Amino acid sequence: xxxxxxxxxxxxxxxxxxxxxxxxxxxxxxxxxxxxxxxxxxxxxxxxxxxxxxxxxxxxxxxxxxxxxxxxxxxxxxxxxxxxxxxxxxxxxxxxxxxxxxxxxxxxxxxxxxxxxxxxxxxxxxxxxxxxxxxxxxxxxxxxxxxxxxxxxxxxxxxxxxxxxxxxxxxxxxxxxxxxxxxxxxxxxxxxxxxxxxxxxxxxxxxxxxxx
Amino acid sequence: xxxxxxxxxxxxxxxxxxxxxxxxxxxxxxxxxxxxxxxxxxxxxxxxxxxxxxxxxxxxxxxxxxxxxxxxxxxxxxxxxxxxxxxxxxxxxxxxxxxxxxxxxxxxxxxxxxxxxxxxxxxxxxxxxxxxxxxxxxxxxxxxxxxxxxxxxxxxxxxxxxxxxxxxxxxxxxxxxxxxxxxxxxxxxxxxxxxxxxxxxxxxxxxxxxxx
Numbered sequence: 001x002x003x004x005x006x007x008x009x010x011x012x013x014x015x016x017x018x019x020x021x022x023x024x025x026x027x028x029x030x031x032x033x034x035x036x037x038x039x040x041x042x043x044x045x046x047x048x049x050x051x052x053x054x055x056x057x058x059x060x061x062x063x064x065x066x067x068x069x070x071x072x073x074x075x076x077x078x079x080x081x082x083x084x085x086x087x088x089x090x091x092x093x094x095x096x097x098x099x100x101x102x103x104x105x106x107x108x109x110x111x112x113x114x115x116x117x118x119x120x121x122x123x124x125x126x127x128x129x130x131x132x133x134x135x136x137x138x139x140x141x142x143x144x145x146x147x148x149x150x151x152x153x154x155x156x157x158x159x160x161x162x163x164x165x166x167x168x169x170x171x172x173x174x175x176x177x178x179x180x181x182x183x184x185x186x187x188x189x190x191x192x193x194x195x196x197x198x199x200x201x202x203x204x205x206x207x208x209x210x211x212x
Numbered sequence: 213x214x215x216x217x218x219x220x221x222x223x224x225x226x227x228x229x230x231x232x233x234x235x236x237x238x239x240x241x242x243x244x245x246x247x248x249x250x251x252x253x254x255x256x257x258x259x260x261x262x263x264x265x266x267x268x269x270x271x272x273x274x275x276x277x278x279x280x281x282x283x284x285x286x287x288x289x290x291x292x293x294x295x296x297x298x299x300x301x302x303x304x305x306x307x308x309x310x311x312x313x314x315x316x317x318x319x320x321x322x323x324x325x326x327x328x329x330x331x332x333x334x335x336x337x338x339x340x341x342x343x344x345x346x347x348x349x350x351x352x353x354x355x356x357x358x359x360x361x362x363x364x365x366x367x368x369x370x371x372x373x374x375x376x377x378x379x380x381x382x383x384x385x386x387x388x389x390x391x392x393x394x395x396x397x398x399x400x401x402x403x404x405x406x407x408x409x410x411x412x413x414x415x416x417x418x419x420x421x422x423x424x
Contacts, residue, residue: 052348055308082415086408096267118413126405133402136264140394152403155367160410182352184411188404190345191364193338196298198372199396201330203294
């Protein structure tokens, strides 16, 4: 397809597409004339991935590039690409600042994941995020052990398995990896939004009104 | 307690505490001498709330102020405070840009929440976030109806109810509201981190390795 059709099908403007081409986020099309190129379904998919990373994930271009480069690196396994993509997605909230409490919480999180038998790279930024949440619980005087995460871990484990089972991994490698990465972002956003909406709903229940 | 003890117990430095006092995020202590004030448990709790909002939630000061002001506004119900706090927390990812597709998705999300009977304010930013995720699913050619959110909604509903049942609402109003708000942020962070870790784990399963 020509760039005009790529624009129409993706909902992105031609200048935006040209910008992504110049930035190397989108691979060049096949030149068919001095000033014309043909684009395929892979371009459309990649464009949708970039849009999701920016609009739903809120990622800056530098991180979008890191995700795209990981997907295009054929020497990485799917597992490694998912790890890299998560790394590029970074912490959604604040980055917990270093402290002895954080170091202790990080060791506790490592032991927790080890005990559950989860295969996760040692550098996964989510380890640090989880440790940051643990530090907060401890400072707040709430049940500050990793056991308070067990229910969330069980829910997360089931959801992740269910999502992967619904993700079509039948196409090309990059197609499969793109599907996993977009699923991470889109369903994470949906889950967070729904949890907040449910909280607001439950806060109207008699129990939630008690303190008034 | 004196400011030195407040600092020791909260883990925040004295200059940081003085900054929050000047900014009005932390109420003044009781003056006991020209240059000395006494602080209580309420100050400690408020300081922990501010720390959680900034370090775990990644909120800028202006939004921390909005949360604190909502908590201190006695004319608001708990339900309203939770709504305001969520509003201040804002979108964790990107802000979906306006488009006819987003408007359609927002109407679909409204109908979905209505059908489930969730009591949520019309301005809840999570509605727009959820609509943004729906637009992405549609652009990606994935099952782009709200039914694809049903499982997440069920999980979110149960988790939110469980969290509220574990949140002590026995103290003062501000104590209860602070507990709900910190729970929103801390457990949201934990849930998101655990889901990413579980995804990385599942991506090593035979199915996840298929495309290689």
